[in-house]
Amino acid sequence: MASVTLEHVKKVYDKNVVAVHDFNLQIKDKEFVVFVGPSGCGKSTTLRMVAGLEDISDGILKIGDRVVNDVEPKDRDIAMVFQNYALYPHISVYENMAFSLRLRKMDKEEIHRRVCQAAEILGITEYLGRKPKALSGGQRQRVAIGRAIVRDPAVFLMDEPLSNLDAKLRNQMRAEIILLRKRVDTTFIYVTHDQTEAMTLGDRIVVMKDGYIQQVGTPQEVFDTPVNLFVAGFIGSPQMNFLKAKLIQSGNGYSVELLGTTIPLNPDQNQALAAKGVKTQEIILGVRPEHTTVLFDNKENAIECTINVNEMMGSELHLHLSSQNKDKIIVRLPTVDLSKEQRAQLSYGNKMYITFPAKVMHLFDPTSEKNLIYG
Ligand SMILES: Nc1ncnc2c1ncn2[C@@H]1O[C@H](COP(=O)(O)OP(=O)(O)O)[C@@H](O)[C@H]1O
Ligand SMILES: [Mg+2]
Structure with missing residues (x-):
């Protein structure tokens, strides 16, 4: 559990590509915030700065009360789920989920408890012994989410986690993420280019364009009172x-x-x-x-x-x-x-x-x- 604060955060790639300009946002503890906007608007870059996978060119990033600009990703108490799942193909679902906990030298029984609990939440208990290639896209995405859940992170980061799924499965997984959020009561930052996903998942949504925030509000606020033509469209x-x-x-x-x-x-x-x-x-x-x-x-x-x-x-x-x-x-x-x-x-x-x-x-x-x- 933690708040996330971005103050005047900026990202410049290769000395001249400004991907994110002066990003200011306070995400409350246990809030589900969605970054939404067209491809290339800086959603992933912002998320990756929160994760610590990209350096921050300027500004301040806090998780809870702690400034984490220079804190290693593994010490930020976050977990991230990517679009392409990024599972280890040669080990079982169980071992995929246990992997990060073993690295942390967690007690075996505690690892077992956490993996089984996450598998239960996601309905993948019967697949724990399988290798990822023996799973469907939706099942793989559940494993990827499970791998994040077991870590019990303060902040959950998800970058277009449903983009590789077909339309029907995407709708189903979207509903599952809403349920997951009720069971895993923590702070979520979720990135998508899909306005329907943003509207249905977010407590608040952050509409972005060209590296700038256009509007921040509840789905209803953004729908009823768009501040400019871009958000309205x-x-x-x-x-x-x-x-x-x-x-x-x-x-x-x-x-x-x-x-x-x-x-x-x-x-x-x-x-x-x-x-x-x-x-x-x-x-x-x-x-x-x-x-x-x-x-x-x-x-x-x-x-x-x-x-x-x-x-x-x-x-x-x-x-x-x-x-x-x-x-x-x-x-x-x-x-x-x-x-x-x-x-x-x-x-x-x-x-x-x-x-x-x-x-x-x-x-x-x-x-x-x-x-x-x-x-
Ligand atoms: N590693 C990188 N090097 C240079 N430019 C990058 C890099 N990653 C992203 N960009 C640029 O930064 C901008 C924002 O990209 P990104 O955050 O991936 O957008 P989104 O996730 O919203 O599609 C784009 O113009 C993209 O080309
Ligand atoms: Mg992206």
Whole structure:
């Protein structure tokens, strides 16, 4: 058990490649924090600095109250699970799990107790005598996790542990990691490029891009109030729609004009924009596909679109639309409440009408790309 603190942490490779800039984060004891972002944004580098596998170019790293910048990995009380499992092929699952404990000269009975307990937690007891090559990908990943659990580390580090598994197994292992976390009550730092994994696993998620933290928050906070266009587009699937629009200030209220319609903002939005001194300006309007309202009857003040693609997903329909301005808009619609007639209206090539309630609209400045309210 331990907190992890990064203060102004920086990583420069080969004297000029800055992989991580001024990284500041306090991870609480027993917290599950996920670093998420596209490939190359510095997630692994940051994790490897915590593990002690990379030197820290600048800044301070603490585990608990201890500054560990110059502490050897083996003395940091951490355990790391890698994407490629990194098991020893020539020894059994049992010996793979016992390996680090034997190096520590731990008592044989204690090693046995820990290996059996970890195997039990992970459901791999029956494979303890096998060699890794006689296991499936999912089983190997469990052994890799087991090898970390037996060490009973203060901090658990995982770098894309599920990336090598197929989609079904990945979903299953994701659920198992949630259960594991309940049984192994310690601090976790988990790296992934997959926003779904980040959203489902993290107490807090750290969204990264180009070596910079973009936003830190609970999954709900990051989803509801993305601070900039990047976070808004990265979190959520299908991706948030972005439309050119105009924010109009009149009196003490604001409204959004787009595609021939005017949508007044709500009192909270008005107050927040006024407090920031925002004036009439061009904006990028963000609306999530699931927050779009399809109008079948009253088509006043609605946005007219043409249906380009109609993807039937069973419980929901994904409609790819283009507006009269050729803006692309994706709409996600539950099918359960649709009548036969309504479904027929939503066919390829037809015209349809949509709108957005003010509360689901995200307003971004086109130049700074910041959220005008939360950025
Ligand atoms: N050993 C290294 N030497 C030089 N550059 C590196 C090294 N490892 C990573 N990088 C660079 O640092 C950046 C961040 O990489 P990494 O932390 O692996 O990203 P991520 O894990 O988010 O995909 C990338 O631009 C990558 O090319
Ligand atoms: Mg990586």
